[in-house]
Amino acid sequence: MSSAAVCGFIDSKNGLLSSFVNRWSWYVNEGVFSTPDHPPQNFGLLLPVMSVLSLIFHSLMYAYGSDWFSKKYSTTFKKKIFGEEKERREWNSRIVSNIHAILSSLISLYCIVFVYLPSPNVGILSLSDRSCIFLIGYCVGYFLYDLYIVARNYPHLGGMETVLHHSISIVALLGSAVWEKCIVLMVIMMFTEISTPFVNQRYFFSKCNMKDSKLYAYNGILMWLTFGIVRISFCFYIPHLVWEDSETWCSFPLGWIILVTLMIGSICILNIFWFYKITMGLVQVVFAKKQPSSVPSTSSTPSTPDRINVKEKKCDEDDDDERELDEKVATTLPLIRR
Numbered sequence: 183m184s185s186a187a188v189c190g191f192i193d194s195k196n197g198l199l200s201s202f203v204n205r206w207s208w209y210v211n212e213g214v215f216s217t218p219d220h221p222p223q224n225f226g227l228l229l230p231v232m233s234v235l236s237l238i239f240h241s242l243m244y245a246y247g248s249d250w251f252s253k254k255y256s257t258t259f260k261k262k263i264f265g266e267e268k269e270r271r272e273w274n275s276r277i278v279s280n281i282h283a284i285l286s287s288l289i290s291l292y293c294i295v296f297v298y299l300p301s302p303n304v305g306i307l308s309l310s311d312r313s314c315i316f317l318i319g320y321c322v323g324y325f326l327y328d329l330y331i332v333a334r335n336y337p338h339l340g341g342m343e344t345v346l347h348h349s350i351s352i353v354a355l356l357g358s359a360v361w362e363k364c365i366v367l368m369v370i371m372m373f374t375e376i377s378t379p380f381v382n383q384r385y386f387f388s389k390c391n392m393k394d395s396k397l398y399a400y401n402g403i404l405m406w407l408t409f410g411i412v413r414i415s416f417c418f419y420i421p422h423l424v425w426e427d428s429e430t431w432c433s434f435p436l437g438w439i440i441l442v443t444l445m446i447g448s449i450c451i452l453n454i455f456w457f458y459k460i461t462m463g464l465v466q467v468v469f470a471k472k473q474p475s476s477v478p479s480t481s482s483t484p485s486t487p488d489r490i491n492v493k494e495k496k497c498d499e500d501d502d503d504e505r506e507l508d509e510k511v512a513t514t515l516p517l518i519r520r
Contacts, residue, residue: 233326236327248278271331272339286321286375304429318365319359322356325351326352329348350448363434364434367442367446370419373412374453403464410461414453417453420446
């Protein structure tokens with residue numbers, strides 16, 4: 183049976199277009215998200231317990247763990263470089279963001295290698311495992327914690343786009359776990375968090391006055407590479423996965439088809455936009471430094487004031503380039519790091 187027949191747009195017997203009115207009537211009668219063929223699943227207490235434990239864990243790390251770690255291992259943090267309390271909160275928030283990114287990437291990698299790679303693509307959109315539910319519960323707890331932190335420090339740690347992003351993510355994660363639909367897409371989406379530590383590390387290097395160091399430059403290149411390889415490939419692999427398992431996809435209730443399409447589509451658009459901004463900033467930094475180091479020789483040697491003016495002008499141009507890059511990348515950080 184073709185995917186079109188499963189979706190109900192073509193009659194499987196005579197090949198004629200079926201009535202859209204009857205199709206929508208069936209969706210209304212059977213339910214937009216739940217049908218007899220797709221009822222809610224029961225995983226016991228694993229999902230709620232894991233979500234609560236994750237919420238408590240990240241809250242404790244933000245309140246106590248980040249300060250303890252920074253005071254012990256960061257000489258910059260010991261010098262109390264923060265002019266305001268909200269800057270210190272952002273420092274701690276980014277440490278917790280790194281913890282979540284590393285753990286969620288490792289757990290999702292386990293799910294991909296041991297749950298989904300050994301399985302055929304047919305039926306993979308309905309495939310689940312308790313390790314995947316564990317991952318979803320952990321991520322839901324983190325998003326709840328981060329949503330509270332963002333709301334408490336609004337809009338310093340993120341604006342309305344961050345609130346919408348977190349809210350949609352929580353609904354999508356919980357829905358996919360409860361109805362056991364498209365969990366593989368959520369797992370792959372969590373694996374893209376592997377690029378987040380490089381974004382946060384740029385902030386830490388900046389606060390530690392290491393913008394001129396090689397580590398800062400190497401981190402910028404790694405940030406660009408991981409973001410492009412992981413997040414941009416996500417934009418193309420997800421449609422391929424849905425196409426390979428199109429019959430399972432089209433058998434889902436209409437609500438899930440619309441919700442997942444909107445969520446994945448919006449995330450892909452944001453990833454492409456962020457990658458474009460990061461790429462433009464990186465290109466500007468790389469090529470901005472390749473300026474002529476000397477003024478073309480003339481018949482007369484420039485006077486001392488002229489040489490000073492040339493140097494000052496060059497320094498001002500470099501400062502403007504750096505400031506413009508910071509403004510470009512800063513617009514992406516509140517969402518990318520989360």
